[in-house]
Amino acid sequence: MLRKFFASRWGIIGTGAFIGVFAPLLQKWGNPGNMGICVACFERDIAGALGLHRADVVQYMRPEIIGFVLGAFIAAYLFKEFRSRAGSAPIVRFVLGAFAMIGALVFLGCPWRAMLRLAGGDGNAVFGILGLVGGIWVGTWFLKGDYNLGRSQETHTAVGWVLPIIMLGFLALILLFPQVEGQDKSGVLFYSIKGPGSLHAPLFIALGVGLAVGILAQRSRFCTMGAFRDLILFRQTHLFLGIVALVVVAFITNLILKQFHPGFINQPIAHTMSLWNFGGMVLAGLAFALAGGCPGRQLFLAGEGDGDAAVFVLGMIVGAGFAHNFGLASSPQGVGPHGIAAVIIGLVVCLLIGFTMRKKIA
Amino acid sequence: MSNTVDARGLSCPQPVLLTMERIQKIKKGEIAILVDTDTSKENVSRAATSQGWKVKGIKSEGTGYRIMIAKK
Secondary structure, three states: OHHHHHHOHHHHHHHHHHHHHHHHHHHHOOOOOOOOOOHHHHHHHHHHHOOOOOOOOOOOOOHHHHHHHHHHHHHHHHOOOOOOEEOOOHHHHHHHHHHHHHHHHHHOOOHHHHHHHHHOOEOHHHHHHHHHHHHHHHHHHHHHOOEOOOOOEEOOHHHHHHHHHHHHHHHHHHHHOOOOOOOOEEOOEEOOOOOHHHOOOOHHHHHHHHHHHHHHHHHHOOOHHHHHHHHHHHOOOHHHHHHHHHHHHHHHHHHHOOOOOOEOOOOOOOOOOHHHHHHHHHHHHHHHHHHOOOHHHHHHHHHOOEHHHHHHHHHHHHHHHHHHHOOOOOEOOEOOOOHHHHHHHHHHHHHHHHHHOEOOOO | OOOEEEOOOOOOOHHHHHHHHHHHHHOOEEEEEEEOOHHHHHHHHHHHHHOOOEEEEEEEEOOEEEEEEEEO
């Protein structure tokens, strides 16, 4: 019964609406502006907390990400769907994850944040969403041309536990080394004392919302990339209804919370270089399409035992390290010194992957 | 059997793409689709239904499912 509900239209709408309520609320409770939830930004903050990059304004072990994976893990076990599988070109998935992150950080947000920025009145998000759709459109062209990364194989149950256990390890680190007021380091973890990394909702609230989203999204298969992909490829609106619900409900919630500020200039953690807001998300959208899921979906898949999705997630975290160490990530002042070069290189790499990894599957 | 689509181990949206391809090729009849995740099971069933095909039955097979779809 419950299983049927989640697979239905109302299941996906409910998940989008839940995110639409709780993302703006997380912002109200302390998360950065129009960043109640952002999978790319939060994985980037995790990379910072671990010291994989040393951009001192974006260092925080985000409990939401931990909750997403563990929530999906719990849901998969409750509904007997946990299945360890791996081996579908993991190295390619790692590279796609890294470039997806680099593209997202040129725009400054994953597809979820693109929707949340739109729902908060940030007009620059429109260019990001157009880029996202453009990148996914190119991806569908490859999918129609027999692009695929090969089959995954069933494997030891413990393989599927690896990313959930890493997340439990991250949770243990926050509990062992909590933030000390005014200090940028606690034990092994780095913290931000200014900038978006210093803005966060209370730990257990963030973790609780993360777990709930993880459970709902695992059940309903919520995916922002799939939403556009299925619309373009099959004229199917099922997943698309989820993101429509997210944007509409987040918009209403922002109005109620007085967090809706329409405009282009001085939007929180955003820049106005429209071409690169577009270009960054073309790269991210293409990488997501080639990997079969948006960054959120990759976390939920990893939680239900997909080792290849877990590799994509690690690729994103490492990609965030490169993005900040190499000056690829944007800031409110505009794109980073090497951001444009990185987008072009990323597009070339994704196109090479799309063109060279094709095989007819009978 | 020629009308079996083996979509086990494939990422989204490959199982649906392969099902749609086969549907367009044979127009009517019966197709068995093998998948290995619940997501693929739901997606393939939804896609077949949207094309006017009926899901005749879903059986567990190995660690996945065999989905039978048909159109007269």
